[in-house]
Amino acid sequence: MKRLISKISILAVAISFSYSVQALELNAVAPEFSLPKLGSMQSSRLSQYRGKVVYIDFWASWCAPCRTSFPLLENFFQAKQKEGFALVAINMDEEIAAAQRFLELYPASFDILRDAEAQWADTYGVETMPTSFIIDKKGVIRHIHNGFAKDDMADIEKIVNQLLAEK
Amino acid sequence: MSKTLVNRLSLAALALPGLIQPAQAGRAEETYNSDFQYAHYEESGERMKVDVFELSAAAPIGKAFSVSLDLVRDTMSGASPMFNVRDANGQVKQQISGASIADQRDMVNVGLNYAMDSVTIGLSGGVSGEDDYLSRYFGTNLSWDLNKATTLSASASYAFDDVFPTGGSYRKSKFNQQYLLGVTQVVNKNTLIQSNMTFGYNQGFLSDPYKKVFVENPIGSPILDDTRPDKKFQWAWLTRYVGHFKSLKAALHADYRFYVDDWAWSRIW
Protein backbone atom coordinates (compact mmCIF):
# COMPACT_ATOMS: atom_id res chain seq x y z
CA MET A 1 0.00 0.00 0.00
CA LYS A 2 2.81 2.35 0.96
CA ARG A 3 4.53 1.52 -2.34
CA LEU A 4 1.39 2.30 -4.28
CA ILE A 5 1.02 5.67 -2.59
CA SER A 6 4.61 6.62 -3.29
CA LYS A 7 4.27 5.54 -6.93
CA ILE A 8 1.15 7.62 -7.36
CA SER A 9 2.73 10.66 -5.74
CA ILE A 10 5.73 10.39 -8.02
CA LEU A 11 3.40 10.27 -10.99
CA ALA A 12 1.50 13.31 -9.73
CA VAL A 13 4.73 15.27 -9.33
CA ALA A 14 5.80 14.26 -12.82
CA ILE A 15 2.52 15.30 -14.40
CA SER A 16 2.56 18.65 -12.66
CA PHE A 17 5.75 19.52 -14.50
CA SER A 18 4.12 20.10 -17.83
CA TYR A 19 4.46 23.36 -19.62
CA SER A 20 1.71 25.33 -21.25
CA VAL A 21 2.18 27.32 -24.40
CA GLN A 22 -0.15 30.04 -25.59
CA ALA A 23 -0.43 29.22 -29.27
CA LEU A 24 -1.43 31.92 -31.66
CA GLU A 25 -4.95 31.66 -32.97
CA LEU A 26 -5.96 31.54 -36.62
CA ASN A 27 -6.84 34.89 -38.17
CA ALA A 28 -4.63 36.70 -35.70
CA VAL A 29 -2.12 39.14 -37.10
CA ALA A 30 1.29 37.50 -37.34
CA PRO A 31 3.67 39.15 -34.87
CA GLU A 32 6.32 41.24 -36.55
CA PHE A 33 9.75 39.74 -36.00
CA SER A 34 13.25 40.81 -36.81
CA LEU A 35 15.79 38.02 -36.98
CA PRO A 36 19.30 37.65 -38.40
CA LYS A 37 19.93 35.49 -41.42
CA LEU A 38 21.85 32.33 -40.63
CA GLY A 39 25.56 33.05 -40.51
CA SER A 40 25.32 36.76 -41.19
CA MET A 41 24.67 40.06 -39.43
CA GLN A 42 21.93 41.05 -41.85
CA SER A 43 18.39 40.94 -40.42
CA SER A 44 15.07 40.24 -42.01
CA ARG A 45 11.73 41.50 -40.82
CA LEU A 46 8.34 39.91 -41.42
CA SER A 47 6.99 43.18 -42.85
CA GLN A 48 9.49 42.87 -45.74
CA TYR A 49 7.27 40.09 -47.06
CA ARG A 50 4.00 42.04 -46.88
CA GLY A 51 2.03 41.53 -50.08
CA LYS A 52 3.27 37.98 -50.50
CA VAL A 53 1.95 34.70 -49.16
CA VAL A 54 4.48 33.68 -46.52
CA TYR A 55 5.20 30.19 -45.18
CA ILE A 56 7.06 30.47 -41.85
CA ASP A 57 8.69 27.23 -40.74
CA PHE A 58 10.25 26.78 -37.30
CA TRP A 59 12.80 23.97 -37.70
CA ALA A 60 15.94 22.39 -36.22
CA SER A 61 18.61 20.05 -37.56
CA TRP A 62 17.71 17.26 -35.14
CA CYS A 63 14.07 17.19 -36.08
CA ALA A 64 13.28 14.10 -38.17
CA PRO A 65 10.26 15.43 -40.12
CA CYS A 66 12.40 18.41 -41.20
CA ARG A 67 14.48 16.04 -43.32
CA THR A 68 11.28 15.15 -45.14
CA SER A 69 9.98 18.71 -45.39
CA PHE A 70 13.04 20.57 -46.65
CA PRO A 71 13.39 19.01 -50.11
CA LEU A 72 9.63 19.22 -50.67
CA LEU A 73 9.46 22.85 -49.57
CA GLU A 74 12.47 23.75 -51.71
CA ASN A 75 10.76 22.37 -54.83
CA PHE A 76 7.54 24.14 -53.97
CA PHE A 77 9.32 27.42 -53.28
CA GLN A 78 11.15 27.36 -56.59
CA ALA A 79 7.89 26.68 -58.42
CA LYS A 80 5.82 29.34 -56.72
CA GLN A 81 8.36 32.06 -56.02
CA LYS A 82 7.49 34.16 -59.06
CA GLU A 83 3.80 34.09 -58.15
CA GLY A 84 4.47 35.97 -54.92
CA PHE A 85 5.20 33.10 -52.53
CA ALA A 86 7.83 33.58 -49.84
CA LEU A 87 9.31 30.97 -47.51
CA VAL A 88 11.06 31.84 -44.27
CA ALA A 89 12.63 29.01 -42.29
CA ILE A 90 13.55 29.95 -38.72
CA ASN A 91 16.23 27.75 -37.22
CA MET A 92 16.09 26.83 -33.54
CA ASP A 93 19.36 24.90 -33.14
CA GLU A 94 21.45 25.64 -30.07
CA GLU A 95 24.60 25.37 -32.13
CA ILE A 96 24.83 27.04 -35.52
CA ALA A 97 27.19 24.33 -36.81
CA ALA A 98 24.43 21.75 -36.61
CA ALA A 99 22.14 23.90 -38.76
CA GLN A 100 24.90 24.45 -41.31
CA ARG A 101 25.58 20.70 -41.54
CA PHE A 102 21.87 20.09 -42.13
CA LEU A 103 21.78 22.68 -44.91
CA GLU A 104 24.70 21.00 -46.66
CA LEU A 105 22.59 17.84 -46.89
CA TYR A 106 19.32 19.60 -47.64
CA PRO A 107 20.14 22.81 -49.49
CA ALA A 108 17.58 25.60 -49.52
CA SER A 109 17.30 28.68 -51.66
CA PHE A 110 14.70 30.28 -49.39
CA ASP A 111 15.59 32.57 -46.47
CA ILE A 112 16.97 30.88 -43.39
CA LEU A 113 16.79 32.98 -40.25
CA ARG A 114 18.04 32.16 -36.78
CA ASP A 115 16.11 32.53 -33.52
CA ALA A 116 18.93 31.68 -31.12
CA GLU A 117 17.17 33.05 -28.05
CA ALA A 118 13.90 31.29 -28.95
CA GLN A 119 12.09 34.57 -28.39
CA TRP A 120 9.91 34.28 -31.48
CA ALA A 121 9.24 30.56 -31.16
CA ASP A 122 7.75 31.41 -27.78
CA THR A 123 5.68 34.31 -29.11
CA TYR A 124 4.37 32.27 -32.02
CA GLY A 125 3.53 29.41 -29.65
CA VAL A 126 5.50 26.63 -31.28
CA GLU A 127 4.26 23.34 -29.82
CA THR A 128 6.03 20.74 -31.89
CA MET A 129 9.05 20.65 -34.13
CA PRO A 130 8.51 21.59 -36.87
CA THR A 131 5.61 24.02 -36.77
CA SER A 132 4.65 26.17 -39.71
CA PHE A 133 2.42 29.19 -40.15
CA ILE A 134 0.95 30.25 -43.49
CA ILE A 135 0.45 34.02 -43.62
CA ASP A 136 -1.66 35.72 -46.28
CA LYS A 137 -0.84 38.87 -48.24
CA LYS A 138 -2.22 41.08 -45.50
CA GLY A 139 -0.11 39.54 -42.71
CA VAL A 140 -2.84 37.45 -41.12
CA ILE A 141 -2.21 33.87 -40.00
CA ARG A 142 -4.43 31.60 -42.06
CA HIS A 143 -3.06 28.14 -41.25
CA ILE A 144 -0.99 26.54 -38.49
CA HIS A 145 0.63 23.22 -39.18
CA ASN A 146 2.15 21.00 -36.47
CA GLY A 147 4.69 18.43 -37.53
CA PHE A 148 5.22 17.37 -41.11
CA ALA A 149 4.43 14.27 -43.14
CA LYS A 150 5.01 13.70 -46.84
CA ASP A 151 1.27 13.78 -47.55
CA ASP A 152 0.93 17.21 -45.95
CA MET A 153 2.46 18.84 -49.03
CA ALA A 154 -0.79 18.50 -50.97
CA ASP A 155 -2.74 20.38 -48.29
CA ILE A 156 -0.10 23.10 -48.11
CA GLU A 157 -0.11 23.56 -51.90
CA LYS A 158 -3.88 23.89 -51.89
CA ILE A 159 -3.90 26.54 -49.16
CA VAL A 160 -1.05 28.53 -50.69
CA ASN A 161 -2.68 28.53 -54.13
CA GLN A 162 -5.94 29.67 -52.55
CA LEU A 163 -4.21 32.53 -50.73
CA LEU A 164 -2.21 33.54 -53.81
CA ALA A 165 -5.50 33.92 -55.71
CA GLU A 166 -6.83 36.34 -53.08
CA LYS A 167 -6.29 40.04 -53.65
CA MET B 1 21.62 -35.41 -25.27
CA SER B 2 21.02 -32.76 -22.74
CA LYS B 3 19.78 -29.28 -23.13
CA THR B 4 18.87 -26.54 -20.82
CA LEU B 5 15.30 -25.48 -21.31
CA VAL B 6 15.74 -22.25 -19.45
CA ASN B 7 18.46 -21.19 -21.87
CA ARG B 8 16.03 -21.34 -24.70
CA LEU B 9 13.34 -19.17 -23.28
CA SER B 10 10.40 -18.93 -25.55
CA LEU B 11 9.86 -15.74 -27.37
CA ALA B 12 7.80 -14.74 -24.35
CA ALA B 13 11.08 -13.37 -23.10
CA LEU B 14 11.59 -11.28 -26.20
CA ALA B 15 7.90 -10.58 -26.62
CA LEU B 16 8.18 -8.34 -23.64
CA PRO B 17 5.41 -5.82 -23.45
CA GLY B 18 6.17 -3.14 -25.96
CA LEU B 19 8.50 -5.43 -27.84
CA ILE B 20 11.72 -3.66 -28.53
CA GLN B 21 11.19 -3.23 -32.23
CA PRO B 22 14.55 -3.61 -33.88
CA ALA B 23 13.47 -1.72 -36.94
CA GLN B 24 11.09 1.09 -36.40
CA ALA B 25 9.18 3.05 -38.97
CA GLY B 26 7.02 5.66 -37.41
CA ARG B 27 5.19 8.74 -38.43
CA ALA B 28 8.18 10.81 -37.45
CA GLU B 29 10.67 9.28 -39.84
CA GLU B 30 8.43 7.95 -42.59
CA THR B 31 11.23 5.76 -43.76
CA TYR B 32 11.61 2.13 -44.51
CA ASN B 33 14.14 0.48 -42.21
CA SER B 34 15.90 -2.81 -42.16
CA ASP B 35 18.53 -4.08 -39.81
CA PHE B 36 20.63 -7.20 -39.37
CA GLN B 37 22.62 -8.44 -36.39
CA TYR B 38 24.90 -11.37 -35.78
CA ALA B 39 25.73 -12.16 -32.16
CA HIS B 40 27.85 -14.85 -30.53
CA TYR B 41 27.48 -16.09 -26.97
CA GLU B 42 29.88 -18.47 -25.33
CA GLU B 43 30.37 -20.03 -21.93
CA SER B 44 33.63 -21.35 -20.56
CA GLY B 45 34.82 -24.91 -21.04
CA GLU B 46 32.66 -27.22 -23.11
CA ARG B 47 29.49 -25.39 -22.27
CA MET B 48 26.94 -23.56 -24.37
CA LYS B 49 27.77 -21.66 -27.54
CA VAL B 50 25.05 -19.75 -29.34
CA ASP B 51 25.08 -17.93 -32.67
CA VAL B 52 22.19 -15.56 -33.22
CA PHE B 53 21.14 -14.13 -36.56
CA GLU B 54 18.44 -11.44 -36.49
CA LEU B 55 16.87 -9.68 -39.44
CA SER B 56 14.27 -6.95 -39.09
CA ALA B 57 12.35 -4.72 -41.42
CA ALA B 58 9.77 -2.00 -40.88
CA ALA B 59 7.66 0.11 -43.20
CA PRO B 60 5.20 2.96 -42.78
CA ILE B 61 1.67 2.45 -44.10
CA GLY B 62 -0.40 5.51 -44.83
CA LYS B 63 -0.16 8.36 -42.37
CA ALA B 64 -0.49 6.55 -39.09
CA PHE B 65 0.33 2.88 -39.40
CA SER B 66 3.60 1.08 -39.44
CA VAL B 67 4.30 -2.60 -39.75
CA SER B 68 7.37 -4.58 -38.77
CA LEU B 69 8.73 -8.06 -39.28
CA ASP B 70 11.52 -9.79 -37.34
CA LEU B 71 13.19 -13.07 -38.16
CA VAL B 72 15.58 -14.74 -35.73
CA ARG B 73 17.60 -17.91 -35.93
CA ASP B 74 19.60 -19.17 -32.94
CA THR B 75 21.95 -22.07 -33.42
CA MET B 76 23.15 -23.67 -30.21
CA SER B 77 25.78 -26.22 -29.44
CA GLY B 78 27.66 -27.42 -26.41
CA ALA B 79 27.03 -29.22 -23.18
CA SER B 80 24.98 -27.92 -20.28
CA PRO B 81 24.63 -28.51 -16.57
CA MET B 82 22.43 -31.42 -15.51
CA PHE B 83 22.62 -31.37 -11.74
CA ASN B 84 24.89 -30.54 -8.82
CA VAL B 85 26.42 -33.26 -6.71
CA ARG B 86 28.76 -33.36 -3.70
CA ASP B 87 32.09 -34.96 -4.54
CA ALA B 88 34.47 -36.99 -2.37
CA ASN B 89 35.83 -33.87 -0.64
CA GLY B 90 32.38 -32.57 0.24
CA GLN B 91 32.55 -29.84 -2.42
CA VAL B 92 29.51 -29.22 -4.58
CA LYS B 93 30.35 -29.85 -8.23
CA GLN B 94 28.28 -29.29 -11.32
CA GLN B 95 27.66 -32.32 -13.52
CA ILE B 96 27.73 -31.46 -17.18
CA SER B 97 26.05 -33.54 -19.84
CA GLY B 98 28.53 -35.65 -21.79
CA ALA B 99 27.35 -35.08 -25.29
CA SER B 100 27.53 -31.88 -27.25
CA ILE B 101 24.25 -31.00 -28.89
CA ALA B 102 23.34 -28.89 -31.82
CA ASP B 103 19.97 -27.27 -31.88
CA GLN B 104 18.24 -24.48 -33.72
CA ARG B 105 15.51 -22.04 -32.85
CA ASP B 106 13.58 -20.12 -35.48
CA MET B 107 11.33 -17.22 -34.70
CA VAL B 108 9.02 -14.99 -36.69
CA ASN B 109 7.50 -11.90 -35.17
CA VAL B 110 5.17 -9.33 -36.70
CA GLY B 111 4.09 -6.02 -35.27
CA LEU B 112 1.60 -3.35 -36.20
CA ASN B 113 1.61 0.15 -34.76
CA TYR B 114 -1.02 2.83 -34.97
CA ALA B 115 0.01 6.35 -34.05
CA MET B 116 -2.56 8.94 -33.10
CA ASP B 117 -1.93 12.43 -31.75
CA SER B 118 -0.67 11.50 -28.33
CA VAL B 119 -1.43 7.79 -28.12
CA THR B 120 0.29 4.94 -29.91
CA ILE B 121 -1.16 1.44 -29.91
CA GLY B 122 0.80 -1.60 -30.92
CA LEU B 123 -0.07 -5.21 -31.58
CA SER B 124 2.51 -7.90 -31.99
CA GLY B 125 2.65 -11.62 -32.20
CA GLY B 126 4.67 -14.48 -33.45
CA VAL B 127 5.88 -18.01 -33.28
CA SER B 128 9.13 -19.49 -32.05
CA GLY B 129 9.95 -23.12 -32.70
CA GLU B 130 12.63 -25.65 -31.91
CA ASP B 131 12.96 -29.44 -31.91
CA ASP B 132 11.36 -29.66 -28.52
CA TYR B 133 9.67 -26.36 -27.87
CA LEU B 134 6.97 -24.34 -29.55
CA SER B 135 5.83 -20.92 -28.46
CA ARG B 136 2.95 -18.89 -29.84
CA TYR B 137 2.55 -15.46 -28.38
CA PHE B 138 0.87 -12.15 -28.89
CA GLY B 139 0.73 -8.88 -27.08
CA THR B 140 -0.56 -5.39 -27.12
CA ASN B 141 0.96 -2.17 -25.90
CA LEU B 142 -0.16 1.39 -25.43
CA SER B 143 1.85 4.53 -25.05
CA TRP B 144 0.23 7.80 -23.97
CA ASP B 145 2.11 11.07 -24.17
CA LEU B 146 0.49 13.28 -21.54
CA ASN B 147 2.20 16.59 -22.05
CA LYS B 148 5.29 15.90 -24.16
CA ALA B 149 7.22 15.47 -20.93
CA THR B 150 5.50 12.48 -19.34
CA THR B 151 4.60 9.32 -21.18
CA LEU B 152 2.60 6.51 -19.66
CA SER B 153 2.86 3.00 -21.02
CA ALA B 154 0.87 -0.14 -20.43
CA SER B 155 1.04 -3.50 -22.06
CA ALA B 156 -0.10 -7.07 -21.85
CA SER B 157 1.47 -10.11 -23.42
CA TYR B 158 0.48 -13.75 -23.55
CA ALA B 159 2.44 -16.82 -24.57
CA PHE B 160 1.19 -20.34 -25.15
CA ASP B 161 4.11 -22.73 -25.04
CA ASP B 162 4.39 -26.44 -25.68
CA VAL B 163 7.25 -28.57 -24.39
CA PHE B 164 7.94 -31.98 -25.98
CA PRO B 165 11.44 -33.01 -24.97
CA THR B 166 13.60 -35.26 -27.13
CA GLY B 167 13.90 -38.65 -25.55
CA GLY B 168 10.56 -38.16 -23.84
CA SER B 169 7.15 -39.14 -25.03
CA TYR B 170 5.04 -36.38 -23.62
CA ARG B 171 3.85 -32.98 -24.71
CA LYS B 172 3.11 -30.54 -21.93
CA SER B 173 2.05 -26.95 -22.13
CA LYS B 174 2.44 -23.71 -20.26
CA PHE B 175 0.79 -20.36 -20.34
CA ASN B 176 2.57 -17.10 -19.52
CA GLN B 177 1.06 -13.70 -18.98
CA GLN B 178 2.90 -10.46 -18.37
CA TYR B 179 1.57 -6.99 -17.67
CA LEU B 180 3.53 -3.79 -17.63
CA LEU B 181 2.84 -0.31 -16.32
CA GLY B 182 5.43 2.34 -16.85
CA VAL B 183 6.17 6.01 -16.91
CA THR B 184 8.86 7.86 -18.82
CA GLN B 185 9.66 11.39 -17.75
CA VAL B 186 11.73 14.07 -19.43
CA VAL B 187 13.51 15.65 -16.48
CA ASN B 188 15.32 18.40 -18.34
CA LYS B 189 16.69 18.87 -21.82
CA ASN B 190 19.54 16.48 -21.07
CA THR B 191 17.91 13.84 -18.90
CA LEU B 192 15.28 11.14 -19.14
CA ILE B 193 14.13 8.64 -16.59
CA GLN B 194 11.89 5.65 -17.02
CA SER B 195 10.31 3.41 -14.43
CA ASN B 196 8.44 0.22 -15.32
CA MET B 197 6.71 -2.33 -13.19
CA THR B 198 5.83 -5.75 -14.55
CA PHE B 199 3.66 -8.51 -13.17
CA GLY B 200 4.06 -11.98 -14.61
CA TYR B 201 2.15 -15.16 -14.05
CA ASN B 202 3.22 -18.51 -15.44
CA GLN B 203 1.13 -21.64 -15.26
CA GLY B 204 1.61 -25.19 -16.45
CA PHE B 205 4.69 -27.25 -16.98
CA LEU B 206 7.48 -25.05 -15.66
CA SER B 207 10.14 -27.69 -15.02
CA ASP B 208 13.21 -28.34 -17.12
CA PRO B 209 12.88 -31.81 -18.69
CA TYR B 210 16.64 -32.12 -19.19
CA LYS B 211 17.69 -31.31 -15.67
CA LYS B 212 17.89 -33.54 -12.65
CA VAL B 213 18.21 -32.95 -8.95
CA PHE B 214 20.67 -34.81 -6.77
CA VAL B 215 19.20 -35.51 -3.34
CA GLU B 216 21.36 -36.32 -0.35
CA ASN B 217 20.01 -38.99 2.00
CA PRO B 218 17.37 -40.06 -0.48
CA ILE B 219 14.50 -42.37 0.17
CA GLY B 220 14.79 -44.09 -3.19
CA SER B 221 17.03 -43.02 -6.05
CA PRO B 222 19.21 -39.99 -5.31
CA ILE B 223 18.65 -38.56 -8.79
CA LEU B 224 15.20 -37.15 -9.36
CA ASP B 225 13.65 -35.31 -12.28
CA ASP B 226 13.59 -31.55 -12.05
CA THR B 227 10.11 -30.86 -10.77
CA ARG B 228 8.98 -27.33 -10.22
CA PRO B 229 5.64 -25.94 -9.06
CA ASP B 230 3.05 -25.39 -11.74
CA LYS B 231 2.45 -21.74 -10.90
CA LYS B 232 4.85 -18.84 -10.67
CA PHE B 233 4.23 -15.20 -9.93
CA GLN B 234 6.91 -12.66 -10.81
CA TRP B 235 7.27 -8.99 -10.04
CA ALA B 236 9.93 -6.70 -11.44
CA TRP B 237 10.60 -3.00 -11.11
CA LEU B 238 13.03 -1.35 -13.49
CA THR B 239 14.24 2.23 -13.25
CA ARG B 240 16.45 3.67 -15.95
CA TYR B 241 18.31 6.91 -16.29
CA VAL B 242 19.66 8.44 -19.50
CA GLY B 243 21.71 11.62 -19.30
CA HIS B 244 23.53 13.67 -21.89
CA PHE B 245 26.89 15.21 -21.10
CA LYS B 246 27.76 17.98 -23.51
CA SER B 247 31.47 18.09 -22.70
CA LEU B 248 31.83 14.36 -23.42
CA LYS B 249 29.38 14.43 -26.35
CA ALA B 250 28.07 11.20 -24.88
CA ALA B 251 25.09 9.83 -23.01
CA LEU B 252 25.21 7.79 -19.81
CA HIS B 253 22.72 4.98 -19.32
CA ALA B 254 22.12 3.46 -15.89
CA ASP B 255 19.57 0.73 -15.20
CA TYR B 256 18.48 -0.60 -11.85
CA ARG B 257 16.12 -3.54 -11.67
CA PHE B 258 14.59 -5.24 -8.71
CA TYR B 259 13.00 -8.68 -9.23
CA VAL B 260 11.16 -10.99 -6.90
CA ASP B 261 9.05 -14.09 -7.43
CA ASP B 262 7.15 -16.50 -5.29
CA TRP B 263 9.72 -19.23 -5.77
CA ALA B 264 11.83 -17.14 -3.39
CA TRP B 265 14.26 -15.90 -6.04
CA SER B 266 15.12 -12.25 -6.00
CA ARG B 267 17.56 -10.32 -8.08
CA ILE B 268 18.95 -6.87 -7.70
CA TRP B 269 21.11 -5.54 -10.52
Add this chain to the structure above:
Amino acid sequence: MKKQSFKLICIAFMLVALSACTPVKPWQRGNLALPQMALETDAHEAAFRIHAFHSKEGSSGGYGGGGGGCGCN
Protein backbone atom coordinates in the same frame (compact mmCIF):
# COMPACT_ATOMS: atom_id res chain seq x y z
CA MET C 1 15.04 -5.88 5.09
CA LYS C 2 17.68 -5.44 2.40
CA LYS C 3 14.98 -5.56 -0.28
CA GLN C 4 13.08 -2.77 1.46
CA SER C 5 16.09 -0.47 1.60
CA PHE C 6 16.87 -1.03 -2.08
CA LYS C 7 13.34 -0.07 -3.00
CA LEU C 8 13.58 3.01 -0.82
CA ILE C 9 16.80 4.00 -2.56
CA CYS C 10 15.02 3.67 -5.90
CA ILE C 11 12.11 5.83 -4.78
CA ALA C 12 14.46 8.41 -3.26
CA PHE C 13 16.46 8.59 -6.49
CA MET C 14 13.33 9.13 -8.51
CA LEU C 15 12.06 11.87 -6.20
CA VAL C 16 15.38 13.69 -6.34
CA ALA C 17 15.54 13.33 -10.12
CA LEU C 18 11.95 14.44 -10.59
CA SER C 19 12.36 17.44 -8.33
CA ALA C 20 15.05 18.59 -10.74
CA CYS C 21 12.38 18.65 -13.44
CA THR C 22 12.39 21.74 -15.55
CA PRO C 23 9.87 22.31 -18.31
CA VAL C 24 11.44 21.65 -21.68
CA LYS C 25 10.23 23.67 -24.65
CA PRO C 26 9.73 21.80 -27.93
CA TRP C 27 12.71 23.47 -29.58
CA GLN C 28 14.98 22.50 -26.69
CA ARG C 29 14.64 18.79 -27.38
CA GLY C 30 17.68 18.56 -29.61
CA ASN C 31 19.82 16.62 -27.13
CA LEU C 32 16.96 14.28 -26.26
CA ALA C 33 16.64 13.44 -29.96
CA LEU C 34 20.25 12.27 -30.24
CA PRO C 35 20.53 8.55 -31.09
CA GLN C 36 22.67 7.88 -28.00
CA MET C 37 19.85 9.28 -25.85
CA ALA C 38 17.31 6.70 -26.95
CA LEU C 39 16.31 4.35 -24.13
CA GLU C 40 17.57 1.48 -26.26
CA THR C 41 20.27 2.69 -28.61
CA ASP C 42 20.43 -0.57 -30.53
CA ALA C 43 17.24 -2.60 -30.41
CA HIS C 44 18.82 -5.84 -31.61
CA GLU C 45 21.68 -5.63 -29.15
CA ALA C 46 19.30 -4.79 -26.31
CA ALA C 47 16.98 -7.68 -27.16
CA PHE C 48 19.91 -10.08 -27.24
CA ARG C 49 21.43 -8.81 -24.00
CA ILE C 50 18.11 -8.85 -22.15
CA HIS C 51 17.34 -12.33 -23.45
CA ALA C 52 20.72 -13.58 -22.18
CA PHE C 53 20.19 -11.97 -18.76
CA HIS C 54 16.73 -13.41 -18.36
CA SER C 55 17.90 -16.80 -19.42
CA LYS C 56 20.85 -16.90 -17.06
CA GLU C 57 19.05 -15.28 -14.16
CA GLY C 58 15.80 -17.14 -14.42
CA SER C 59 14.01 -13.82 -14.06
CA SER C 60 12.08 -11.74 -16.54
CA GLY C 61 10.28 -8.44 -16.68
CA GLY C 62 10.83 -4.73 -16.37
CA TYR C 63 11.53 -3.80 -19.97
CA GLY C 64 9.01 -2.38 -22.36
CA GLY C 65 8.03 0.57 -24.43
CA GLY C 66 7.93 4.24 -23.50
CA GLY C 67 8.02 7.73 -24.95
CA GLY C 68 10.10 10.83 -24.57
CA GLY C 69 12.87 12.16 -26.80
CA CYS C 70 11.77 13.76 -30.02
CA GLY C 71 9.45 16.75 -29.75
CA CYS C 72 8.49 16.19 -33.36
CA ASN C 73 4.76 15.62 -33.23
